[in-house]
Amino acid sequence: xxEAQGExxxxxxxxxxxxxxxxxxxxxxxxxxxxxxxxxxxxxxxxKVIPAFLFIAVxxxxxxxxxxxxQPNVDVIRHDGYYxxxxxILILFSAIIAPELLCPDRRDGVISLYLVxxxxxxxxxxxxxxxFLTVTLGIVLAGQIVLFVGLVxxxxxxxxxxxxxxxxxxxxxxxxxVVAAFTTAIPLAVSAFTTRRAYATSIxxxxxxxxxxxAGILSLCGEDETVAVQGGKETVVTQKCEPATGDAAxxxxxxxxxxxxxFVNDLIFPGQTDEGIFKEFSLVVAELPxxxxxxxxxxxxxxxxxxxxxxxRRISV
Amino acid sequence: MPPLLEAKELSKHYGSTIALDSVDFQxxxxxxxxxxxxxxxxxxAIKLFLGLLRPTSGSAELMGQRPYESVESRARLGxxxxxxxxxxxxxxSEFLTHMAQVSGLPPAQARTRAADTLRxxxxxxxxxxxxxxxxxxxxxxxxxxxALVHDPVLVLLDxxxxxxxxxxxxxxxxxxxxTGSEFGISILLSSHLMGDVESICDRxxxxxxxxxxxxxxxxxxxxxxxTIYIDVDERRDExxxxxxxxxxxxxxxxxxxxxxxxxxxxxxxIRDAVVDAQARLRRMAPRRHGLADIxxxxxx
Numbered sequence: 107x108x109e110a111q112g113e114x115x116x117x118x119x120x121x122x123x124x125x126x127x128x129x130x131x132x133x134x135x136x137x138x139x140x141x142x143x144x145x146x147x148x149x150x151x152x153x154k155v156i157p158a159f160l161f162i163a164v165x166x167x168x169x170x171x172x173x174x175x176x177q178p179n180v181d182v183i184r185h186d187g188y189y190x191x192x193x194x195i196l197i198l199f200s201a202i203i204a205p206e207l208l209c210p211d212r213r214d215g216v217i218s219l220y221l222v223x224x225x226x227x228x229x230x231x232x233x234x235x236x237x238f239l240t241v242t243l244g245i246v247l248a249g250q251i252v253l254f255v256g257l258v259x260x261x262x263x264x265x266x267x268x269x270x271x272x273x274x275x276x277x278x279x280x281x282x283x284v285v286a287a288f289t290t291a292i293p294l295a296v297s298a299f300t301t302r303r304a305y306a307t308s309i310x311x312x313x314x315x316x317x318x319x320x321a322g323i324l325s326l327c328g329e330d331e332t333v334a335v336q337g338g339k340e341t342v343v344t345q346k347c348e349p350a351t352g353d354a355a356x357x358x359x360x361x362x363x364x365x366x367x368x369f370v371n372d373l374i375f376p377g378q379t380d381e382g383i384f385k386e387f388s389l390v391v392a393e394l395p396x397x398x399x400x401x402x403x404x405x406x407x408x409x410x411x412x413x414x415x416x417x418x419r420r421i422s423v
Numbered sequence: 424m425p426p427l428l429e430a431k432e433l434s435k436h437y438g439s440t441i442a443l444d445s446v447d448f449q450x451x452x453x454x455x456x457x458x459x460x461x462x463x464x465x466x467x468a469i470k471l472f473l474g475l476l477r478p479t480s481g482s483a484e485l486m487g488q489r490p491y492e493s494v495e496s497r498a499r500l501g502x503x504x505x506x507x508x509x510x511x512x513x514x515x516s517e518f519l520t521h522m523a524q525v526s527g528l529p530p531a532q533a534r535t536r537a538a539d540t541l542r543x544x545x546x547x548x549x550x551x552x553x554x555x556x557x558x559x560x561x562x563x564x565x566x567x568x569x570a571l572v573h574d575p576v577l578v579l580l581d582x583x584x585x586x587x588x589x590x591x592x593x594x595x596x597x598x599x600x601x602t603g604s605e606f607g608i609s610i611l612l613s614s615h616l617m618g619d620v621e622s623i624c625d626r627x628x629x630x631x632x633x634x635x636x637x638x639x640x641x642x643x644x645x646x647x648x649x650t651i652y653i654d655v656d657e658r659r660d661e662x663x664x665x666x667x668x669x670x671x672x673x674x675x676x677x678x679x680x681x682x683x684x685x686x687x688x689x690x691x692x693i694r695d696a697v698v699d700a701q702a703r704l705r706r707m708a709p710r711r712h713g714l715a716d717i718x719x720x721x722x723x
Contacts, residue, residue, distance in 0.1 A: 119543055119606040122536060122574035126527040128495050135524035148517065215508035219569060222473045223525045224498040423475060423504075 132225040133233050140237025144203050153206075157241070160199040164192045164249040172256020185278040186375030188253055189246070189285050190368050190385070196242065196289045197314045197364055203241075204293030205306035207234050213301040218423035227418045235294060235411070243286040250278040274375075281367075281374045288367040288407050295410030298417040314364040321365075324351050324358035326386050359390040360402050369399035425487040426451050427577045427609055428472050432481035435467050442467040444633040445481060450577070450611050454603040456620035456641070457613040459630035465613045468630065469579055472611075473502055486576065498527050501570035501578035501608075505585050508566060511555025515546055515565050518554065519572045526573035536572050543606070544568045544598060560591035567598065577609045578602070584619055596623055621645065621713065647709040653680040653693065655702035665696035 146153035171182045183191060211217045220230055254274065261267035292313065297306040327349040349355040360366070365387045372388050373396055391399055428450035435443045443464045459465050470476045471483035474490030474497060482489060488496035510518060516537050523533035541550045544564040549557065554565055563583065570578045583599060584592040600623045603610050614620050620627060621641060629637035637644070655662055662680050666673035669692045673682050682693065697704050 120539065121607070122528070122532070124532045125529055126498055126573075127529060128498055128527045131527045131529065132525045135521060139521055149512070210510060214510050215504070215506050216510055218504050218506070219502070219508050219522060220525060221475065222497060222500070222502045223522075224494050224496075224527055225525070226494055 129224050129229065132223055133229050136220070136225070136230060136233035137237045137240075140207055140234050141240055143207055144238055144241040156199065156202050160195060161245055161248075163195045164245055165252060167191050168249045168252040168256060171253055172260060175257055175260035182257075184257070185250060185253065185274045185281075186371065188250060188278070189281060189371050190365075190388075192246065192249060193285070193289075193364060193368060196246065196285065198311070199245075200238075200242065200289045200293040201307045201310035201314070204238065204290065204310065205297040205300075205303035207238055208294060208297040209301050209303045209306060212421070215423075217421065221421075221423055227421075228415060231415050231418050235290060235414070238290045238294065239286050242290055243282055246282045246285055247279065250282060254278070277374050281371045284370050284374070284403070285367045288403065291407045291410040291414075292363070295414045295417075298414045317361055317363040318365075321359055321362035321387065324361065325349055325355040325390050326359070327355075356390045356393045359387045360394075360399070362387045363406065366399070366403050366406055370403045373399065425484070427486060428611065429484045430468070430471075430481070431484070433468075433471065433478055433483050434480045435464075435471060435476060436479045441633050443471075443478075443630075446630070446633070446635045448628050448635050448638055450609070450628075451626075452609045453625040454599070454610045454612060454623055456624035456627040457611055457630065458615070458617065458620055458627055460615065462632070463630040464633045465630055466581070469502075469581060469611075469613055472579065473497070473500070498573070499576040501573070501575035503566045503570040503578065503580045503583060505582040507562075509554045509562060509569075512553055514551050515541055515554055515557075515568070516550040518565075519569055522569045523572045528573055533572075536574065540568045540572045541565075543571070545594075559586050560588075560594065563587060563591070563595055564598065567595075567602075571602065571606070571608065575608060577611065579611045579613070581613045582615070583612065584614070584616065592619075599623055617713065645712050647711055649684045649686075650710045651682040651693070651707065652676075652710050653682065653697070653707045654678060654705040655680065655697070656705060658700050658702040661700040662696060662702045665700040666693065669696055671696070 142148055145157045146155070167183065167188065175182045211220065217230075221227060257271075258264045258267055293306075293310045296310050296313070297303075300306050300309075351358055360369075368388055369391045372392065426449040430443075430446050430448050432445045432447060433443055434441070434445050446464075446468075457465050457468065467476065468483075471478055472485055472490060474485075474494060477491045483491075485496050485500060490496050490500070519537035519540060520530075520533045523536050524530060528536060538547075538550070541547055544567055546561060546564055546568065549561065554562065557565060563586075567580070567583065570580070580599065584595050587595055596619060599610060599612065602608050603623070612620060612624060624641050626640055627638065627644065628635060653662070659675050659678075659680055663673045663675060666680070666682065671682055671689055671692060672684075673680055675681070682689070693707070
């Protein structure tokens with residue numbers, strides 16, 4: 107028989123005498139929790155797939171451009187066109203992650219625990235939004251930084267390139283904030299009105315995707331090709347058609363909700379060629395005064411923000 | 424030192440519906456039961472003290488502060504709701520660490536408190552399992568743990584034994600009793616189960632139709648009555664006859680013989696009657712009032 111080597115003591119319940127950091131700690135904890143949720147940290151493998159896919163998807167264009175830029179006589183996208191290239195990927199990401207940040211808290215009832223802690227409803231909403239904004243902004247800026255570094259290294263005179271294009275850095279940072287604020291606001295607002303993640307994702311995707319062809323039909327018109335016969339000889343005459351909505355077309359182009367940050371992006375990068383796949387919308391909207399796309403952007407960003415707050419202030423726990 | 428909770432002429436109206444009608448009561452240290460039927464105003468009172476609602480008039484004060492005006496006052500308050508409130512995919516230790524931080528504790532201290540609290544509620548072994556895999560009893564204990572993780576001065580428990588089987592109910596009541604007596608955390612227990620309240624509470628506040636109908640020490644409501652219950656193995660009828668012979672009014676109630684309005688001098692006569700009837704005595708004691716009597720008398 108062996109002798110007892112140790113003893114386990116029950117220390118009983120001990121009161122907590124340490125620091126209490128109040129509301130700031132509560133906000134920070136929610137922000138950190140939101141960032142971890144958006145990136146799938148501390149969650150099953152499946153939750154990490156979407157953020158990883160997004161990160162790779164936004165990096166690929168930047169890496170390809172960096173590699174191709176070393177080839178002579180090749181047109182590459184630059185910072186002004188980058189957001190249009192990745193905008194659909196960002197919208198897809200937002201449509202999936204925004205419901206993840208808000209819906210489970212209400213579906214599982216955790217919200218009733220948060221709202222009795224030392225924090226307000228506004229603190230909760232702001233912390234969730236800031237977490238989502240942080241992740242989205244981090245991802246889009248990472249792509250722009252890779253693109254910038256790639257373009258610098260591909261230039262024959264890297265220092266000269268940096269000297270000539272240094273303004274691109276504050277511009278793409280501002281444009282990144284514009285894109286990230288927009289692509290997080292609407293999805294979060296939609297997610298505040300349902301506890302089902304699948305519904306929220308479907309509504310968000312539907313809103314962004316359906317708005318594109320609707321705006322396209324109302325505001326765009328391709329080039330008409332007509333064959334004219336002159337003196338027995340066929341010649342192809344190309345003429346630009348007028349959109350069915352006439353002068354109002356430039357206003358209808360604003361209905362392309364997913365492209366609204368690109369309209370502001372065009373103002374941040376003045377005079378640069380629009381390289382994106384939805385450049386037609388940008389060209390039409392460019393006919394409007396600058397205040398119009400900016401005002402529309404603010405309405406579509408601040409409006410959902412206020413709707414989000416309004417909804418949460420009426421939540422009964 | 425101000426009371427932990429104090430309602431001063433507290434009223435809450437929802438349109439034309441009056442949930443609380445100018446009520447005054449205090450919750451002090453110890454375990455207090457908030458009793459009342461559905462619609463009595465219990466949930467409204469709790470929401471007012473949690474700062475989730477604003478009073479129509481009067482005030483609901485939490486340790487001298489109004490929680491709906493200062494959210495910081497909730498830093499020392501815990502709340503265990505009746506409904507589900509736990510994320511199924513998250514491990515209890517991770518969830519409690521997070522909730523401790525949301526209550527204002529720094530990360531390192533939050534981790535320590537989470538581990539300690541889970542040990543106190545008996546979930547030490549299961550702390551790394553996702554909460555969704557827990558049984559109903561374990562989930563109730565995890566709900567209690569999140570209310571205690573930041574070491575509150577006062578914790579509000581809303582129907583804490585809801586959905587538990589008799590064994591789980593006893594365990595939860597014992598845990599609540601320990602929380603109040605051993606941990607030194609005061610408790611306001613909202614329940615419609617009078618047995619729960621009677622067994623663990625020091626004081627009660629009874630609400631009915633938005634009014635406080637009774638409040639005070641539980642012992643003052645559960646005093647002895649003038650009714651004596653006499654339990655005998657057999658020969659009950661003979662005992663009743665012997666009692667009646669001695670001028671004592673007696674009836675049978677199940678396995679007991681009941682003597683109404685017994686006076687002190689009748690105890691000797693009852694003893695003699697038991698001997699004469701040759702009944703084997705198991706127990707003889709005055710009946711105590713139960714909290715259910717409060718509702719019975721209010722209904723009458």
